[in-house]
Amino acid sequence: MSQRLTLQTLAENLIRESQTPFTLEDYVSRIQERWRRRIAPDTLDHLKAKLNDHDYLIEVGDNDFLPFRLILNRLGRIPLVINPGTVEQEKGLLVPGHRLAPFVSCELEEGELVFVDTEGREVPKKRKTFFIEDVIPFFQYCDERHFPDQIKVNQFVPGKSMLTLTAWDVRPLYSAYGLKPGDAMQARLEDYRGGVFSLHPYPAEKGREDRIRLRSLYIALERVLSDLFTRKRQRPDRLDKQLLYALFTLAERRVEIPAFSLPGMVENLNRMHVVRDEVRGIHMAPAHPAGPDPYVWEAVEQTPSGRTGSLAEIFEDMGLAFNDLEFKAILVSMMATDDFDIEAVFDLLFGAKRDRFYDERQHKAFYRYLRKMLQGICEDLQCPEPKPVSDIRNETVGIKLRLIQILRYLESQMVNLEDLPAEMLEALADLDEFCTETLEKLSDRLNPPDVKSIRDMRMTLHMIGPDADLIEEDIYDNLGIY
Incomplete structure (x- = not known):
């Protein structure tokens, strides 16, 4: 009945x-x-x-x-990154803890969760006892309802107290997925009310590809969380609600969410942090940092003084994004091949600084040094050059011009360098440092680097090429989330 x-x-x-x-x-x-x-x-x-x-x-x-049903339907199956801890790797176990946030129902205890492999087969689970110091970090951001309570306290050495909880045997998955040290897994929500998640491989290579996107995601999430806390300062939501709202807000803005990791996000926050108190529970709140956020690459205000002692001084005085030796290497590539549109390159290099010479004296000095440099390059071009050297120079010039194009684009969008994620700034700085060092070495066409240096340059180019593509894609396609 x-x-x-x-x-x-x-x-x-x-x-x-x-x-x-x-x-x-x-x-x-x-x-x-x-x-x-x-x-x-x-x-x-x-x-x-x-x-x-x-x-x-x-x-x-x-x-x-x-x-919640609306939010979960909208978010779909956002993968959750699970980087295994030391004890998990040693024993082939999974102790999920807060790494499943915010997709664990508050009605479920952790032992009621179900994990399946990519074929839908359930992963076996069992009760295991651990030293509390080995597993308690996995529950640092858990709600009280999901915090394990079977603790046997060691009064003399608290860190050696014992904690009994549910763990899942993922050794067969490590073998089936071919996971190696450094690889991780992704958990995808299949059934919220039933607590069912499917586990998928997440190779370290894929993690490196997603690194900048994840950092960008965390920056965007922090801004939404900060706004949310400001509106609900007196009664902030619990952590899982804050995260679901922030992810939903970005999804509504059509921001692609490649993956999510609560520990990863917390590590990358600058203005917010996780707090726990008896009244409000666990939630995000402003961290009130003591000083300004550090940045790898910063826009430096230039105060022109009209220096004319050398081309290097003029470029520095004008605040250009390249030095005189880089400029010379760029000219060599333009004059030695037909791969570059000279007018377009000059517009890119100097377009943003047009009519910004300090005075007519500096203007005339620039063209005097330029004529002298061009005469020297014309003489150097009469001598043959090894093809590997010219290929490396041309490729590096291409990357340098792409970096300058990114700066021009950011200026056109009125985006300051300090507005970008720190990890992206670091990647831009790494690319620019390589270009500067390489072009300076290749600026003297008659004195090329030794064979070992050429080999190292070529190997580095193969490695950084995808990074340049990824940064361009992220800036040109996803600039709105910053």
């Missing part, structure tokens, strides 16, 4: 079934429509009051709510 439907059950079902945003008025109207009986004002007020703290609702404004 089926149980009689109560008003409380009806209200709960409405919340869990909702797949669209709704207001307080919508909620009341739906309850009254389905209940079809008079509801006492006090009872209705009680139902309204429970919305703010409901486990499966996020309040996004005055009496506006987002249901």
Whole structure:
């Protein structure tokens, strides 16, 4: 015999079934429509009051709510990165902890979770006992409801206290997926209410490819989380709600979310950090850093003084993105091959600084040094050059011009270097450092580097080429998320 439907059950079902945003008025109207009986004002007020703290609702404004079902449907199956810890690697086990946040239902205990492989076969689990110091880091950001409680305390050496919890045997997956040291796994949500996740391989190479995208994602998430906390400072949401709202906000902005890692995000935060208190529970709050954020590459304000002592001094005085030896190597490539459009290259190099000579004296000095440099290059071009050397110079010039093009693009979008993620700045700086060192060595056509240096340059070019492609893609396609 089926149980009689109560008003409380009806209200709960409405919340869990909702797949669209709704207001307080919508909620009341739906309850009254389905209940079809008079509801006492006090009872209705009680139902309204429970919305703010409901486990499966996020309040996004005055009496506006987002249901979890809508958010989970929108986010799809965002992969969660699980980097194995030392004890997990040694024993071939998985202790998920907070690495499944924010996709673990608050109604489930960790032992009730289910993991399956790519073929749908369930991964076996068992209760295991560990030293608390080996596994407690996996639960650092867990809600109290998911924190393990079977602890045998060692009063003399607290770090050697024992903790019993559920672990999953993933040794067969390591073998089947061909995982090596440094590789990780990805968990994808299959069933939120049932706590079912599928496990997939995540090779270290893929992790390196996603590194800049993940850093960009964390920067964007931090901004959303900061805005959310400002709006709800008095009553901040618990951590999983904050994360779901932030991810949902980015998804609504059509930002591609390649993967997510709560520990990875926390490590990359500058303005927010995770806090835990008895009243509000665990949540994100401003970190109030003591000083400015560090950046690898910074825009330096140039104060021209009209120096004319050399081409290097003029370039430095104008604040150009290259030095005189790099410029000479670029000219050599342009004059020795037909691969470059001279007019387009000069416009790229000097277009942003046009008419910015300090005075006519500096302007004339520049063209005097330029004529002298061009005469020397013309003489050098009469002598043959090994093809590997010219190929390396041309490729490096191409990368340098692409970097300058990125700077011009950022200027056109009114984006400062300090607005970019630190990891992207580091990658840009690494590429620029290679270009500067290589072009300086290849600027003297008659005195090429030794064979070993040429081999090292060629090998480095093969390695950094994909990095340059990735940075361009990230800046030109995803600049909006910064």
